[in-house]
Amino acid sequence: MTARHITFYLDFVSPYAWLAFEQLPQALEGLSWHASYRPVLLGALLQQHNNPGPAGIAPKRDWTYRHAAWLGHSLGCGLDLPARHPFPPLPLLRQALMCSRDGSINRFVAGTVLRHVWLGGHDALDPARLDALAGVLALQVQGEPDTALARAKDLLRANTDAAAARGVFGVPAFEVDGRLFWGLDGLPMLRACLQGDAWFDGPQWAAAASVPQGLGG
Structure with missing residues (x-):
């Protein structure tokens, strides 16, 4: 069986x-399957859709932190809220992409940076x-x-632009x-797709985009 690329x-x-x-x-x-991990600037993606993100809505921010902490506990991987959040992630994104020539980072690099943020409850930018x-x-x-840092900045912009275009x-x-x-809760759906679930060959996937908007003028 040919490995599928993700x-x-x-x-x-993002805690998720x-x-x-x-x-x-x-x-x-x-x-x-095999995966390539592509860092992107979440804030730019949110801004493109005028989305304040969970941290921009106070009650949702509180719930997001509780939910993420609970999931870390219940899933057994742990999750400690950083000393401050949200924070500007550019230093971490660039540090990760200094380890790349094509915009993708390996699992070791991705995991190292994620653990730096989400385990221990420290300041991610200390x-x-x-x-x-x-x-x-x-x-x-x-x-x-110096060369790697300059390339990382270009890769981050390219990754984010390409992601938005996708x-x-x-x-x-x-x-x-x-x-x-x-999202995390999209993983079962991803698995079903990789398994060849017949649902993905039917009309439902495309139909979601054609539902008329019921709000607005």
Whole structure:
């Protein structure tokens, strides 16, 4: 069986990106697949759709943190809220993409940065911790640091623009065979698609986009 390719769009600021990263192998156990992890700037994707995100709505922010912490506990992977959140994720995104030449990072790099944010309850942007993170990833950096950083900035813009063009509106998101699946709770649907569920050959997938809008003038 040919392994199916999954593009995993993530931003390290998202707790659900951490949870989905941890759950992906279990969710797709027994299937033949491989993934490329593509960092994107979530804020730019949200802005494109005038979406304030969960942190922009106070009660939703509280619920999101409770829900994410509960999921980390219940799924057994852990999740400790960082000392401050949300935070500007650019330093982490660029650090990760210094380890790439094509916009994708490997699972080691993705997991290292996600654990830096979501385990321990520390400040993700603490300078000493960022230095330590850079040390852990040093052997993964592609080329000289200055060149790698300049390339990382370009890759992040390109990744985010390409994701937006593909219809990605949030993270985590997974693309396979031109179809997008969003969120931790989209993993069972992704599995069904990879398994060849006949539902995906029917009209329902395309029909969702043709439902008339009932609001507005």
